[in-house]
Amino acid sequence: MNVNSPNISGRRVFVFCLVFAALLMDRPQRCQAQDKLNIVTTTTNLKSIAEAVGGEHVNVSSIASGSEDPHFIEAKPSYMLRAKNADLWIRVGLDLEIGYERLILEGSRNPRIHIGSPGHLDASAGVVPLEVPTQKVSRSMGDVHPLGNPHYWLDPYNGRIIARNICQRLKQLDPVHADDYERNLASFLLKLDNAMFGSRATKVIGGDKLWKMQSDGTLDAFIKGYNEKILRNKQSSPLPGQETLSLDGWLAKLKPFEHAKVVTYHRSWSYFARRFGLDVVAELEPKPGIPPGPGHILQVMNTMKSEKAGVILMEPFYNRGDAEAVAKKTDAKVVVAAAAVNGQKEAADYVALFDNIVSRLSSALSEVSK
Amino acid sequence: MEMQLVRHSLCAFIILFFAGTGFAERSSDDSELRSLQQQVTGLRQTLKDANDRHSAEIKMLHEETELLKQNQAAAVSGPQASPLYGIPQSFNPDISAIGDVLFHAGRNDQNVERDQFQFRELELAFGNAVDPYGRADFFVAIEEEDGEWSVDLEEGYFTFDTLPYDLKARAGKFYSAIGKANQFHTHNMPWVDKPNVIRDFFGEEGMSEAGAELSWLVPNPWDNYMELIVQVQNNSNQASFAGDQSNDLMYVTRLKSFFEIDNDSTLEVGGSFAAGANASTGGGHRTNLEGLDLTYKWRPAQQGLYKSVTLMNELLFSQKEQGTEDTVDSHGLYSSLEYQFSRRWSVFGRYDYSQFPDDSKSHENACSAGLTFRQSEYCFWRVQYRHTEARGGSTTDNSRDELFLQLDFGIGPHRAHPY
Numbered sequence: 001m002n003v004n005s006p007n008i009s010g011r012r013v014f015v016f017c018l019v020f021a022a023l024l025m026d027r028p029q030r031c032q033a034q035d036k037l038n039i040v041t042t043t044t045n046l047k048s049i050a051e052a053v054g055g056e057h058v059n060v061s062s063i064a065s066g067s068e069d070p071h072f073i074e075a076k077p078s079y080m081l082r083a084k085n086a087d088l089w090i091r092v093g094l095d096l097e098i099g100y101e102r103l104i105l106e107g108s109r110n111p112r113i114h115i116g117s118p119g120h121l122d123a124s125a126g127v128v129p130l131e132v133p134t135q136k137v138s139r140s141m142g143d144v145h146p147l148g149n150p151h152y153w154l155d156p157y158n159g160r161i162i163a164r165n166i167c168q169r170l171k172q173l174d175p176v177h178a179d180d181y182e183r184n185l186a187s188f189l190l191k192l193d194n195a196m197f198g199s200r201a202t203k204v205i206g207g208d209k210l211w212k213m214q215s216d217g218t219l220d221a222f223i224k225g226y227n228e229k230i231l232r233n234k235q236s237s238p239l240p241g242q243e244t245l246s247l248d249g250w251l252a253k254l255k256p257f258e259h260a261k262v263v264t265y266h267r268s269w270s271y272f273a274r275r276f277g278l279d280v281v282a283e284l285e286p287k288p289g290i291p292p293g294p295g296h297i298l299q300v301m302n303t304m305k306s307e308k309a310g311v312i313l314m315e316p317f318y319n320r321g322d323a324e325a326v327a328k329k330t331d332a333k334v335v336v337a338a339a340a341v342n343g344q345k346e347a348a349d350y351v352a353l354f355d356n357i358v359s360r361l362s363s364a365l366s367e368v369s370k
Numbered sequence: 371m372e373m374q375l376v377r378h379s380l381c382a383f384i385i386l387f388f389a390g391t392g393f394a395e396r397s398s399d400d401s402e403l404r405s406l407q408q409q410v411t412g413l414r415q416t417l418k419d420a421n422d423r424h425s426a427e428i429k430m431l432h433e434e435t436e437l438l439k440q441n442q443a444a445a446v447s448g449p450q451a452s453p454l455y456g457i458p459q460s461f462n463p464d465i466s467a468i469g470d471v472l473f474h475a476g477r478n479d480q481n482v483e484r485d486q487f488q489f490r491e492l493e494l495a496f497g498n499a500v501d502p503y504g505r506a507d508f509f510v511a512i513e514e515e516d517g518e519w520s521v522d523l524e525e526g527y528f529t530f531d532t533l534p535y536d537l538k539a540r541a542g543k544f545y546s547a548i549g550k551a552n553q554f555h556t557h558n559m560p561w562v563d564k565p566n567v568i569r570d571f572f573g574e575e576g577m578s579e580a581g582a583e584l585s586w587l588v589p590n591p592w593d594n595y596m597e598l599i600v601q602v603q604n605n606s607n608q609a610s611f612a613g614d615q616s617n618d619l620m621y622v623t624r625l626k627s628f629f630e631i632d633n634d635s636t637l638e639v640g641g642s643f644a645a646g647a648n649a650s651t652g653g654g655h656r657t658n659l660e661g662l663d664l665t666y667k668w669r670p671a672q673q674g675l676y677k678s679v680t681l682m683n684e685l686l687f688s689q690k691e692q693g694t695e696d697t698v699d700s701h702g703l704y705s706s707l708e709y710q711f712s713r714r715w716s717v718f719g720r721y722d723y724s725q726f727p728d729d730s731k732s733h734e735n736a737c738s739a740g741l742t743f744r745q746s747e748y749c750f751w752r753v754q755y756r757h758t759e760a761r762g763g764s765t766t767d768n769s770r771d772e773l774f775l776q777l778d779f780g781i782g783p784h785r786a787h788p789y
Contacts (some may be wrong), residue, residue, distance in 0.1 A: 067671035
């Protein structure tokens, strides 16, 4: 660092530039000596699905731990270190990671996971987003996402899309194990379908068809018709093994509460509510990301009374006190359920995440409906 | 005639034969016929069932095809294709404008200061990818000083973020990597003012010079984040280096290490070194600066929206060679603690001690305390009280009491900040 004359410093700068130019021109692709693909996901939900699809061929770590608000993650340097060795970066997308992703990707010095590279996967590809603004957005609307509500993983159907996206990318990055990824994907989808509809309905009708009919609202009629045919056949010419069908799983557990009115803390449950037929009548936040104030709380309480909403659904990272105060005055129940894997200890993976939400929600709804 | 008779007889015989046979069968097995009738009815029903099923399936397939078509259309022309995200806009840089308004009330021993409002700074930030090899960021500050408005390029650089060997580089104008506080932008500071040590050693605006930077993630056996930064910049800083007489370069090196103590708390330790000629008293004289910084942060994952603690400390040493072959050895430090106690509110306190790079016999002691209200992610209010005592050397002993009220507000997407 001893610079005694401009000549010497000029020479140093020249060497600096030369080395730098050489680095720019020669940019070899790094080869991974290890067998397993390193995957870094932004959330634990993506991690759980990536582990299910990747199986033994991947190492997955998540930036978020599952306990925190996914909107407010800070770009800790340790995350850059993790991203440095990643072969694949998977994000939720729809601007959920806008506050930190760029800093981590840049800080990682890993061009393989930059946006647009095969090592960068936006899991929302193919998801139909809800609440896409139809007019120019501004921050007067709170923390709105111009691309739509980013909490889409809370619809298990979108979990299928995420899994397919991941599988496709893994096959591209690691074609040698393509068959394994396909097999893992099939078994993940089966597990998810079984949990959603019950294993018998999935086996007899098939997952794809069930999701299709559930989305169309034709599933109940189909099951009814199916059962009527079985009964008719039984009377005329009974065939062995033909039994009537009934749905099981998450759908059946929440079926009795179809169109139940609920209030949520943040606008994060839209996808879940739509899939399971719940009506979200109000949010405790006056606008997304804006903490509740007394005036808005009063308004929510009036809405809850007039709409007969008996449940306030919220994530563990929000202030429970706000919700409890409202619940006390409206005779409602507060359901604290993690919206992310590992947000509560019961939510150990993507399927258990819904087991947990459905079980907490259905028991609260059955209590308030008594 | 004979032929006709034969023909008639034959016809009668055939009619009688068939009629006879039919009658015989009908009478012989009625129950078999009923069984056949049942079979036909069963077959008819099975056929109808199969037909119904196939029709339903075909209808469903048609619907599925329609849905797929719609989904595909949505995926292609969805939100991305709305007029808000049209092609021309997507090449525009992210543009943000951040205003900082201050009300300052001050009293010193002589009571000569005026209370007044000040539009301290309008920061315009532009940033976007230039090409697949890097991105550009510009931070333009429009400031009022003694009634005059000036436009100053706070920072403006190109970042090469696709270099191999864990390297990253910048070229342009940027803050020197000495400690942390020197690199804060106004809207990102946890206080109203920069610590005394930063202002005394680098000037009101901090040290931001034109130059080039190379940084490297240092591999280490502990697998910790360790970053080595080397900067070459003009030595045109007024306070510690050559100022207007700058015709040489300054070299800055910083080694920063980051530890995750547990899920909720982190520790960052940094050491910085800067060296360059200070031409203020003629050629050949140099300034060496050494800095140490330590930052501890606590933010519990689940309660992270409502609670956090940040403890930040910096220590700076300077050896500035003077004309008489004397070297002025001076130092300064600050220690700051911020506690966020609810979603929007936090309190902070800071202690400052600072000598001057040209005068180690004088020093300033300052204590600050304040309160921040974060109205939203893009707007905050802050009140800060500062008591400063200047002692010794060339400065007249005096003390000052100051009150700041700050409103900082921004529009645009600029919000991703280094940890």
